[in-house]
Amino acid sequence: MTDNTTSSDAGANPSQEEERSVGLDHHFVQRFTEQVPHHIAATFTDEQMRGVVQAFGVRRWVKHKLDVRFTFRALGRTWYVVMLGGVDRRPRDRNRLEGAAHPVVTAGNIIFLFLVSAIMAVLALGLLYLLKSAVGLDLFPGASLGLWSEVQTVVRGPK
Secondary structure, eight states, X not given: OOOOOOHHHHTOOOOHHHHHHHHHTHHHHHHHHHHSOHHHHTTOOHHHHHHHHHHHSOOOOOOOSEEEEEEEEETTXXXXXXXXXXXXXXXXXXXXXXXXXXXXXXXXXXXXXXXXXXXXHHHHHHHHHHHHHHHTOOSSTTOOOSHHHXXXXXXXXXX
């Protein structure tokens, strides 16, 4: 990257935001210039490179109020889950474009929500069954899953 500024440009100060974006994206600038032929990369002025960074550079991410990220192995692969939440400061037109590009109702999302709901329902029903057994309610006399006696054996130890 060369500085091809003229004397009329010498007095112009780029905004602090532009300077920060170039400073924050120096890895992007390095990767970008490595991918462009050297004779072309050498002709970029600082102003042109700021424009490239502004258009294509990596943005600085803000810390979210809700930020849950984890990975797990299942079905022979490693899967990741990310849940982010916070105040949306993006322009409305960008939200509309992203909504159209990434719809919420997809087959994968429906399957995921179904599986999470099924797991939560089984856990809730199991917890309710344990609570019923702990209180001593016998809704169906003579019928038992034996789960409560197993829990008591684990907690108290074998007799």
